[in-house]
Amino acid sequence: MDTLSYKTISANKATVKKEWVIIDATDQVLGRMGSKVAKLLRGKYKPNFTPHVDCGDNVIIINADKIKITGNKATDRVYLRYTGYPGGQRETTPGELLAKSPEKLIKKVVKGMLPKNRLGSVLLSNLYVYGGSEHKHEAQQPKELDLNSIK
Numbered sequence: 001m002d003t004l005s006y007k008t009i010s011a012n013k014a015t016v017k018k019e020w021v022i023i024d025a026t027d028q029v030l031g032r033m034g035s036k037v038a039k040l041l042r043g044k045y046k047p048n049f050t051p052h053v054d055c056g057d058n059v060i061i062i063n064a065d066k067i068k069i070t071g072n073k074a075t076d077r078v079y080l081r082y083t084g085y086p087g088g089q090r091e092t093t094p095g096e097l098l099a100k101s102p103e104k105l106i107k108k109v110v111k112g113m114l115p116k117n118r119l120g121s122v123l124l125s126n127l128y129v130y131g132g133s134e135h136k137h138e139a140q141q142p143k144e145l146d147l148n149s150i151k
Contacts, residue, residue: 011050016043018126019057020142022135026066028147030094030109036147037061038113041123045150054119058126060142064102065131069094079108103129 021040025033043049043056074095081090097105106129114120128137 009048011048011053011055013053015048016053016055018055020060020137020140021057021145022060022062022137022142023145023147024063024133025061025106026063028067030067030069030106033067033147034106034109035113036150037110037127040145041110041114041126052119054122054126056123056126058140058142059128060135060137061106061127061129062133062135063131064106064129065098067098067102067106069098074098102131 023033023037037059039045040059041056043054046055049055075093077094078091079093079097081092082088083090094105097108107124107127110127111120111124114123128135
């Protein structure tokens with residue numbers, strides 16, 4: 001067997017094939033959906049996955065306002081942010097964020113599951129979240145994906 005014929009193939013920006021995927025978030029659990037979306041954005045389900053390259057898909061999430069939060073996480077978990085001013089630490093819960101802006105909640109959850117570097121910022125820009133069932137990406141012809149069918 002000739003071992004020199006087996007070469008590791010690394011994907012780069014020119015060889016990556018990005019697709020558009022649409023996900024319906026109706027009755028999906030927030031964290032489980034977020035981890036699968038993060039893997040899709042990263043490209044971990046593709047055979048040519050390369051850790052340092054944006055080789056994931058563009059993901060559109062619709063019906064974000066119909067997502068579920070299990071257990072007491074909607075009230076017990078606290079998200080902190082800081083305005084930059086003295087005494088400017090603000091806190092909010094996932095339940096409040098879901099009622100006010102479900103798009104921000106899903107983006108925050110998925111952002112926490114992506115790498116904390118420049119690549120993570122680029123990957124997060126490939127995520128589009130909409131509260132209703134309408135979106136503005138029909139021209140990209142996204143394919144429907146059932147999250148329950150992937151691991």
